[in-house]
Amino acid sequence: MELPKAYDPKEAEERWYAFWESHHYFDGNVNAQKKPFAIVIPPPNVTGELHIGHALNNTLQDIVTRYKRMDGFEACWFPGTDHASIAVHVLIEKGLAKRQLDDLLHEIGYPVPADKRPLTRFDLGREYFVKLGWAWKNRYGSKIREQLRALGCSCDWRRESFTLDEPRSRAVTEVFVRLYEEGFIYRGDRLINWCPRCQTVLSDLEVEREESEGQLYYIRYPLAQGEGFVTVATTRPETMLGDTGIAVHPKDGRYQELIGKFVILPLLEREIPIIADEAVDKDFGTGAVKVTPGHDQTDFEIGRRHGLKIINIFNTDATTNENAGPYKNLDRFEARRRVVEALKAQGLLERVEKHTHAVGHCQRCQTVIEPLISTQWFVRMKELAEPAIKVIESGEIQFIPERWTKVYFDWMRNIRDWPISRQLWWGHRIPAWHCLDCKAITVARQAPSVCSTCHSQNIKQDEDVLDTWFSSALWPFSVMGWPAETPELKYFYPTQLLSTGHDIIFFWVARMIMMGLHFMKKIPFERVFFHPIVKDEHGQKMSKSKGNVMDPLQMKEKYGMDALRLTLAALCAQGKEMRLSVQDIEGYKKFLNKLWNAARFVLMTSPSEGRGGIGEGGPLEDRWIRSRLTRAILQTRASLDRYEFNQAAKGLYDFVWHDFCDWYLEMAKTRLYGSDPAAKAQAQSVLLSVLADIVKLLHPFIPFITEEIWQRLPHKTAESVMIAEYPKAHPEWIDEQAEQTMQKLQALITAIRTIRSEMNVPPQKRAKVLIKAEDPSVQQVVHEYKVFFEELAQASEVIVGPSVERPKSAPRMVLEWAEVFVPLEGLLDLQQEHRRLRQELKEAQAGLEATLRKLDNPNFLARAPEEVIEKEKHKAQEFREKVERLEQNLQLLQGS
RNA sequence: GGGCGCUUAGCUCAGCGGGAGAGCGUCCGCCUUACACGCGGAAGGCCAGAGGUUCGAAUCCUCUAGCGCCCACCA
Numbered sequence: 029m030e031l032p033k034a035y036d037p038k039e040a041e042e043r044w045y046a047f048w049e050s051h052h053y054f055d056g057n058v059n060a061q062k063k064p065f066a067i068v069i070p071p072p073n074v075t076g077e078l079h080i081g082h083a084l085n086n087t088l089q090d091i092v093t094r095y096k097r098m099d100g101f102e103a104c105w106f107p108g109t110d111h112a113s114i115a116v117h118v119l120i121e122k123g124l125a126k127r128q129l130d131d132l133l134h135e136i137g138y139p140v141p142a143d144k145r146p147l148t149r150f151d152l153g154r155e156y157f158v159k160l161g162w163a164w165k166n167r168y169g170s171k172i173r174e175q176l177r178a179l180g181c182s183c184d185w186r187r188e189s190f191t192l193d194e195p196r197s198r199a200v201t202e203v204f205v206r207l208y209e210e211g212f213i214y215r216g217d218r219l220i221n222w223c224p225r226c227q228t229v230l231s232d233l234e235v236e237r238e239e240s241e242g243q244l245y246y247i248r249y250p251l252a253q254g255e256g257f258v259t260v261a262t263t264r265p266e267t268m269l270g271d272t273g274i275a276v277h278p279k280d281g282r283y284q285e286l287i288g289k290f291v292i293l294p295l296l297e298r299e300i301p302i303i304a305d306e307a308v309d310k311d312f313g314t315g316a317v318k319v320t321p322g323h324d325q326t327d328f329e330i331g332r333r334h335g336l337k338i339i340n341i342f343n344t345d346a347t348t349n350e351n352a353g354p355y356k357n358l359d360r361f362e363a364r365r366r367v368v369e370a371l372k373a374q375g376l377l378e379r380v381e382k383h384t385h386a387v388g389h390c391q392r393c394q395t396v397i398e399p400l401i402s403t404q405w406f407v408r409m410k411e412l413a414e415p416a417i418k419v420i421e422s423g424e425i426q427f428i429p430e431r432w433t434k435v436y437f438d439w440m441r442n443i444r445d446w447p448i449s450r451q452l453w454w455g456h457r458i459p460a461w462h463c464l465d466c467k468a469i470t471v472a473r474q475a476p477s478v479c480s481t482c483h484s485q486n487i488k489q490d491e492d493v494l495d496t497w498f499s500s501a502l503w504p505f506s507v508m509g510w511p512a513e514t515p516e517l518k519y520f521y522p523t524q525l526l527s528t529g530h531d532i533i534f535f536w537v538a539r540m541i542m543m544g545l546h547f548m549k550k551i552p553f554e555r556v557f558f559h560p561i562v563k564d565e566h567g568q569k570m571s572k573s574k575g576n577v578m579d580p581l582q583m584k585e586k587y588g589m590d591a592l593r594l595t596l597a598a599l600c601a602q603g604k605e606m607r608l609s610v611q612d613i614e615g616y617k618k619f620l621n622k623l624w625n626a627a628r629f630v631l632m633t634s635p636s637e638g639r640g641g642i643g644e645g646g647p648l649e650d651r652w653i654r655s656r657l658t659r660a661i662l663q664t665r666a667s668l669d670r671y672e673f674n675q676a677a678k679g680l681y682d683f684v685w686h687d688f689c690d691w692y693l694e695m696a697k698t699r700l701y702g703s704d705p706a707a708k709a710q711a712q713s714v715l716l717s718v719l720a721d722i723v724k725l726l727h728p729f730i731p732f733i734t735e736e737i738w739q740r741l742p743h744k745t746a747e748s749v750m751i752a753e754y755p756k757a758h759p760e761w762i763d764e765q766a767e768q769t770m771q772k773l774q775a776l777i778t779a780i781r782t783i784r785s786e787m788n789v790p791p792q793k794r795a796k797v798l799i800k801a802e803d804p805s806v807q808q809v810v811h812e813y814k815v816f817f818e819e820l821a822q823a824s825e826v827i828v829g830p831s832v833e834r835p836k837s838a839p840r841m842v843l844e845w846a847e848v849f850v851p852l853e854g855l856l857d858l859q860q861e862h863r864r865l866r867q868e869l870k871e872a873q874a875g876l877e878a879t880l881r882k883l884d885n886p887n888f889l890a891r892a893p894e895e896v897i898e899k900e901k902h903k904a905q906e907f908r909e910k911v912e913r914l915e916q917n918l919q920l921l922q923g924s
Numbered sequence: 925g926g927g928c929g930c931u932u933a934g935c936u937c938a939g940c941g942g943g944a945g946a947g948c949g950u951c952c953g954c955c956u957u958a959c960a961c962g963c964g965g966a967a968g969g970c971c972a973g974a975g976g977u978u979c980g981a982a983u984c985c986u987c988u989a990g991c992g993c994c995c996a997c998c999a
Contacts, residue, residue, distance in 0.1 A: 033959090237996090244999085262999055275999095309998045317999050326997040385999085431928070438927075438995070530994090565936070567992080598947090599937080604929055604993070607936060614961080615947060621961040629958030674938070678946075693958075701957095778965090784953095785965035791954050822956095875943070882942095888979040896942055896980090903943065 031628040031740060035620065037588025041732045045177060048735075053097075053750045054182045056104020058519040065101035066520040067093055068504050068553075069183065070528045070536070071191060073112035074165050075119050078175035080562045080570060080608065081529065083580035087593045088559055088600065088673060089527050090181045094728035095668050096524075097182070098754035104520055105182060106507045108189035109169055113455035113496035114234075118226060118392045120160060120454065121149055132163045154453050161454040165190075178581060180589055180731045182750070187516075189507045191499040192456065199506035200456045200499050201473055203547065208460075208471045212408050213448070215469065219321075219328040220402050220447055221388060224346035225395040228451035229404050231495060232444065233535055235397050237386035244383035245368065246314065248376040249274060252290035252299050258283075259378050261313025263385055264323075265371065266364040268293065269352045270341040271300060273319040275330055278304035280315050294376050295367065296353050303334045323399050338401060346398045360398070405449035405458060405492065412542040413443045419551050425541065426555045428671055429602045432530055439534050448495045455493030463487050501539035504552035517548075526553040529561060530604075557671045559600065565609035583613055590730035591617040597729050598677040619681055620733055623726070626689050627737045630719045633700050634712045640743040642717035643710065648773075648813065649695040650714050651766035656687045657718055661757040664725055677729055684722055691774065692718070698815050716743055721755045772809050772845075773816065779841035779848040780821040787839050787852055794824035800832040801846040834920055842868060842913045844906040862921055869914040876907035 048054060056066070067089050072082055089105060097103035123129040124147040133140045136159040138152060149157045169190070176183065189196055207213040221230040245265045248257040258274055271293050276283040287304045307330055308317055321331030322340040331338060341351045346360045355363050371377040388397035417440050419425050420433050427433045449458060461470045461479070468481035469490075479487050499506070504523055508516040522544070528537065537556060544552030563569060564576045571577065583592045594616040599606050642654060660683040667676035692715075699711035720741055727734040727749045738749035746752040780797055789795060797817060799810055810817070810828040817823040834840075838851040839861060882888045882900050889897060 031958090034961090260999080264999080307997075312998045320999095324997075324999075326999070329997075386996090434928075435994070442996095561993095601938065603937090609936075609948095611948060612936080618959095618961040622959065625959035625962085627958085632958070678938075682946085689958085690963090781964055782966085786952090788953065791956065791964075879943080882980070885979060891979045892942080899942080907943095 030632055031624065031737070033628075035588075035624040035733055035736065037590060037732060038585075040736045041178070041180070041584075041589055044732050044735045045180065048182065048748065048750055049185070051748065053748060054105075054184050055186065056102055056184045056520070058515045059102045062100065062102035064520050064524075065093070065096040065103045066106065066523040067104075067525050067527070068106045068507055068523050069108060070526075070532075071108045071110040071189075071500070071503065072172050072176075073115055074109045074169040074172065074190070075112055075116050076172055078172060078179070078580055080578045080580055082172075082175075083179060083592060084562055084596045084600070084606070085527055085529065085559055086176055086179055086181050087596045088557070088671075089525075090179070090593075090731075091597060091673065091728040092525060092527075092668070092671075093182055094731065094750065095754060097750070098724065098727070098752060100753070103182075104184050104187070106187050106189070106520075107173070107176065107181070107183035107185060108191070108503075108507060109172060110500060111165070111190065111192035111455065111496065113450060113452055113493060114226065114228070114392050115496070116161060116164065117452045117454040120157070120164060124148060124152070129160065129164075132160055132167065136160055136163050149453060157453045165192075175581060178584060178589060180593065182731075187507065189503075191496075191503070191506075195509065196499060196502075196506045197456055199502050199510050200494065201459045202511045203502055203543065204459055204494070204498075205471055205473055206547075207407060212412065213405060213471075214408065215403060215405050217401055217403050218406070218445075218447070219323075219325055219399050220404055222344065222346075222398045222400040222402065223390040223393065223395055224344065224398055225393045226390060226452070227344055229402060229447055229449065230390060230397065231447050234391045235388040236391050237388055239384055239386050241382060241384050242387070244313065244381045245371075246378035246380070247294070247318070247371055248378055249291040249294060249300075249318070250376075251286075252292050257376075258286065258291055258302065258316050259314045260316045260318045262318055263383060264320075264364070266348075266355075266360060266367045267320045267323045267341065268318055268367065269296060269348070269355060269363075270320045270322045270339040271298075271318045272321060272331065272336040272339060273300050273334065274302045274316055275305045275308050275319050275334075276302065276316045277308040277310045278306065280308075280310045282315060294374065295355075295370055301334075301336075303330075303336075305330045305333060322401055325399060328399075328401075340401055342398060342400060344400075404447045405460075407446040407448055409443045409446055409542070412546055413440045413538075415545045416440060416538065416541040419541065419545065425551050425553065428555060428557045432533060432556075432558050435530070436533060436538060440538060446495075448498050449490075449492035450495055451491070452493050455496060456499060458490040458492050458494060460490040461487045462490060497535050497539060500536050501543040502547075504540055504544055505548050510547070521548060522551050523553045525555050525557060527557045527559060530558040531561070533558070560603050560606040563605050563607050565607050565611075567605070567607055578608065578610070583610075587613050587617045588620070588732070590620055590733050594619065594677060594730050597673040598681065600673040600677075602672065619685065620730065622685055622689060623722075624733065624737070626684070626693060627719055627723070627740075629693060630715045631740055631742075634716055634742065636742050638712055638716050638742045640716035640720060640741075641713045643714065646710060646714070647699075647707075648766055648769055649692055650710070651763045652770040653687065653692045653714065653718055654761045655763040655767055656683060657721060658757050658759065658761040659683075660687075661721070661725065661755045665754075665757070668728075680722075680725055680729070684726075688718060688722065691770075694820055695816060698819055716741065720744070723749055724752050724755050727752075769805075769809055772806060773813055775843055776810070776846065776848060777816065777821045779843060780817070780823065780850060783839045783841055783848065783850045784822070787850070787856075789822075789850075789852065791822065794818075794822050795850050795852065796825045797821070797823045797827070798832050798835065798838075798849040798851065799826065799828040799846055800830070800834065800849070801828060802830040803845050806846055834917065836920060840865075840917055842910060842917060844910045847913055847917065858921060862918070865914055865918050865921070869911065869918065872907055872910045872914060876904065876911055879904040879907060 093103050093105045127144055130140050138156050221235045223230055242263050244261050244263055246259050246261050248259050250257045274291055286302050289302050290299050293300050307326055319327045319330050321328045321336050321338045339351050341348055343349050348356050348358045348363045350356050355366055390397060461476055463479035463484050464486045465484040466482035468479055470476050470480040478485050505521055508514055508521055510517060540552050568576055591613050595613045663679045664676050696711045696715055699707040723734045723737050735749050738744055801807055807828050810826055814826055817826045835849055835851045837856045838849045839856055841848045879900055883904060
């Protein structure tokens with residue numbers, strides 16, 4: 029059977045994916061006969077499009093899944109998507125504002141206004157807004173699924189989940205109710221991060237701090253009694269309107285007498301106390317700080333310690349409220365200007381300094397966060413975190429690379445309560461009902477008809493939805509049907525691997541571990557692999573605004589998905605980032621072409637009924653390739669087991685290209701084109717066998733092209749390479765002797781090629797070769813494999829022996845154990861030859877000296893392991909011989 | 925303010941206790957009947973700097989410098 033001259037990825041990829049799926053190869057079933065291997069996908073956002081980071085992470089998961097499936101495990105990869113509460117909510121709001129969603133609005137039956145004025149969610153109301161969310165999801169949510177399929181992901185699509193679908197919502201409700209009943213969930217007033225644009229609370233993790241240049245204002249607060257004032261420094265002068273105290277450090281000598289006294293708050297003329305608190309830094313600013321418990325985390329705590337009043341001066345849109353007195357109804361930044369102006373006018377603004385500080389921004393819309401007091405739902409985390417810390421400490425869950433455990437521990441050991449309510453509409457609505465009569469709260473799995481406390485029917489469901497990460501935290505068991513006790517849960521939980529980016533170690537990984545341990549009483553996964561972050565070739569983060577994003581589907585279009593997958597795997601070292609450029613992909617595309625052509629060659633020269641069979645013994649090249657193949661299998665498996673994808677991919681790359689193609693194929697040609705039918709058959713059979721193993725070894729990395737080749741193999745052992753057995757190493761095939769002999773052969777042939785190349789001998793032109801070697805085994809190599817000297821080095825004749833006469837003026841290569849001469853007609857550039865030999869002599873001498881220095885060192889002899897000493901001795905001998913040979917050759921050259 | 929990571933050939937990076945590696949790029953030859961997405965050959969490096977541990981360090985430890993990331997309630 030022959031292969032077409034070129035491989036066409038576009039056509040083949042689609043065809044084989046459909047083939048696999050229709051044959052149910054992706055399905056993972058409860059199967060007591062096999063060990064399970066499960067991966068739960070980090071669910072991409074429905075809003076999203078597959079970016080290069082997805083391509084990387086899902087390629088890695090697919091590689092592992094395919095490897096394990098071929099290796100005899102019942103592999104199951106659970107796919108799904110995330111409803112991405114706030115992200116989608118914000119996107120829809122923006123779409124409404126820009127009136128880009130009119131067609132969806134029509135679709136859901138919303139009376140779309142004829143004019144083009146911006147719409148808000150309040151125009152729609154909650155019901156239409158949620159409908160719109162689903163319409164959006166139905167239109168765009170399938171896109172990412174199609175993209176994962178284009179990647180080649182072997183997910184069990186029957187098991188696809190969505191974090192907001194009915195079964196997952198049931199899990200969310202169940203968890204909420206249980207945590208509430210167990211006392212982990214509570215409702216309370218806290219100072220929280222408020223996004224004035226999104227109009228919702230955010231967790232600390234959703235606030236991104238950005239260094240920016242601001243100003244530090246020094247403001248004078250006159251003393252209530254007597255002369256003078258206290259000067260405080262602040263970056264937010266407008267919040268003074270909410271000040272209820274001034275704080276100094278208890279040990280600050282400058283302010284001792286003022287502690288317990290009062291100042292007059294400028295502008296509002298309120299009398300507020302001076303208190304002492306450890307939280308104050310004596311060395312910052314003036315050492316005195318204004319205290320605004322309503323709008324600053326530190327101040328909130330200081331205020332609580334000292335019983336200070338809390339005054340909230342902002343509305344939820346960050347405009348000032350009536351507490352701001354004459355400054356009410358102003359945007360916070362406008363309020364700042366006015367306050368500063370007024371202070372200046374009253375001579376209370378001492379000075380203004382430049383000051384860089386970190387300002388919190390909303391992760392989704394970049395708006396500056398406003399700390400506000402608000403009533404929210406929280407999860408008490410400390411107790412949940414403790415067991416989750418233990419399972420990492422004990423190694424029950426392993427992080428790879430291990431260093432991420434430190435990051436995890438630091439966060440977990442200082443964990444704070446998790447605000448889980450969000451004032452949004454797209455998400456899981458909190459299963460709590462407020463009684464409008466008695467104010468009691470009923471938390472229940474289903475909507476109650478009456479208040480559980482006073483039995484009033486006047487109840488209303490809580491307006492808030494849950495943080496999107498709440499449902500993600502349950503993902504490893506919710507995708508398996510929890511809270512029902514399904515066979516899948518029993519069989520596939522805990523999963524074996526979680527592959528993700530380190531950027532969501534707190535958001536997601538930590539919370540899954542806590543929830544898994546709490547509700548399943550078992551870890552959710554055995555290992556977590558943190559893949560590197562993909563950057564562009566300059567180390568810049570890929571982002572749309574920078575215009576340096578790489579679209580995986582565009583790469584597929586251009587190079588084929590296998591090329592992208594192989595590139596991602598080959599570059600995936602266990603560092604923090606990976607730099608990727610199209611040149612890399614082009615390079616690995618070439619490897620695919622190489623593989624294709626090697627397969628084409630093998631199939632072209634094999635009979636269509638070829639059986640394969642790697643056999644035993646046989647000529648050197650057969651024993652050698654078997655040995656090399658064995659090493660490749662061992663290395664690939666070991667690397668994959670350690671998630672060293674780069675090592676696995678590069679090992680195979682080298683084996684295929686440099687062992688199989690460069691040497692074995694070339695050497696096999698002698699037999700393939702020769703006249704001995706038995707030898708020919710033997711070569712064909714080994715070629716087919718090695719090719720089959722190569723295809724299997726590579727399949728997890730490059731599934732499409734390997735299937736395309738597999739299907740043409742006359743001796744394929746399975747109807748798809750996907751379900752063929754992953755090659756197992758036969759350690760007895762390691763043949764040190766064959767490898768050593770081969771190394772000598774390669775060195776001699778390379779030496780001849782080097783001479784010929786440097787002398788500009790035309791490739792077709794055959795030339796005589798002289799080899800001087802005393803070692804009988806070297807002589808034997810030359811005698812026995814003369815044919816390869818002819819075929820691979822264009823030798824017309826090879827003469828070898830201990831007393832081969834050195835030609836006076838022939839170009840030469842000096843090896844440790846042989847000298848190679850190619851006598852040529854015409855003139856040899858003696859000076860150049862001289863220079864080259866001198867250079868080599870210098871290097872050999874340096875090597876010899878370094879080795880002897882070790883061997884002369886009694887400490888070395890006393891302490892180094894036996895084998896190392898042996899090796900050094902051997903090295904010394906080789907260097908010595910080489911030096912000797914070089915010296916002789918130089919002498920001869922001088923004489924001529 | 926804490927913590928983490930990186931610094932190896934022109935570029936991008938592997939290697940992480942025993943003779944400096946790859947890909948790309950560069951240079952020189954070749955359309956040799958699998959492949960010019962190719963074949964053969966070559967040049968190119970005090971492995972950031974300084975100490976230390978060791979018989980032996982690019983590799984382990986300490987410090988320094990530069991770059992990058994993460995966390996944190998100095999207003």
